[in-house]
Amino acid sequence: MFRKRQSFLVLTILLISCMLVAACGITDKKDAEKPADQTEQNGGEHDELLIGVIPAQGSNQMELGADKLASLLQEKLGYSVRAEVYPDYNGVVEAMGAGKVQMSYLGPLTYVEAHERYDVKAIVTQLIEGKPFYYSYLIASADSPYQSLDDVVKQSKNIRFAFGDISSTSGSLIPGIALKDAGVFKTQQEHEFKSVTYTGDHTATALSIQNGMQDAGAIDSAYYNNLVKQGKIDGSKIKILWQSEELFQYPWAVVNSMSEDDIKIIQETMLAITDADILSAFGGASAFTYASNEDYASIRQAAIADGRIKPRQ
Template structure:
């Protein structure tokens, strides 16, 4: 009788633990690369979608900076994140067994636009715009792939010097929307911006082409991706990582995809981002 009681108690405890694990909220974040209200709307929709697909509560947690997104991932405050190429590399270096699991179709061949205020007289060309030297220049966030890493790489390659030496003044706007706004207003003469944000804001009428325009488009590179912690199966149940991956790959709602904007999500791996890691190491952005 005693053994039976212990068996019953053990079974109840196991069931309780299982229910507790299933009830635990799955959280994710995203780098703040654009207007906060737009990000909140986009990722609240993603949370609702994932909740329905995974059968657990899913919550989006906004952060104030790229560094904060990486820290939240490192500290297990979030288990999944929508990172840029550089921030994803940085995060995965800090969390053992974390993996890039999905990227937008467009993220295989991402690019940066160099933009200029009309007063510079600069116009679009196929070659790197060497005439930007000596002007004022703004990047996006210090941790941005499209707004800092790749443009800085091309600037160093062209001028054989750091941006601070190549330009009269260098700034970091914080996000791509602010980069566009600052160049359009003339606060900076030239800037580097995520092409997707530019195209989205141009289509929505937020850009005045008479004041600011694209002057150069970089060669393509891999960028944004969903990265997940390696311990999610232990925390949320067997095959949870595979289920999250499949849910992202199965995201087909046109409205949801348009908010990124991406035409679809496709499989990704850590190795896909080796070019980003190598570039970051080459210009001293990784330890």
């Protein structure tokens, strides 16, 4: 009887061992069948790349362009890619810092802030009429008495002034510095204007001027020109009072743990884009081109001068 029980026990152990070996073989086979691009990214296994997009010109058009870009990158990268337009600029920066977003479309100022805080890096930017530059404009209603920045400064007490998002380069930082230097603006609460408003994006700023809700405002030149071109703004009802020096275009940035292989695929894919919906969504771009952290050195200096970031020791 003992021998029978012993034999039964041995057979049971052998059966269980065979089952475990078979299960391991199935698992190994499944792992081996996974495409190489499904196993490693950003230092580990991944299921999805999330692209965060700042709301530069209103969400609808940007969502269309961002979604089409995500689909194109998904096809080239071989894994899930999704895009999300965030409600404000800073939200994208914080999402990158929290690891929720791996790639983002940022304004130059928000890029500099993200780079300083989370070491993200710029890899692509857009060309507007073949050039990677744009300007900050001050605009006003065409029938207003204002013709220049000096007029805005002299008549500040009569002017309802509109900035874009508080973290916008052309809609806040650069024109804000010009107005601070002129002595009429410090903060939204401390200024010489009749009122100061932050509209949240460039489309809202342009419409507020055109519709008489604000008297003057700051806006991105590329987005403004694109709005006029698309007929969303009547250019005959608005005039440009001031133009800044050249600003390097908005960067697409990635987290520093992204693999060089994936970065190369993203760059090559974006530089080949001709889809009008994608290009138009991002300032009416004519194409995309390479970008690097060094391209934003002047914005970093402006942010330091304005107290937005602290210089590295």
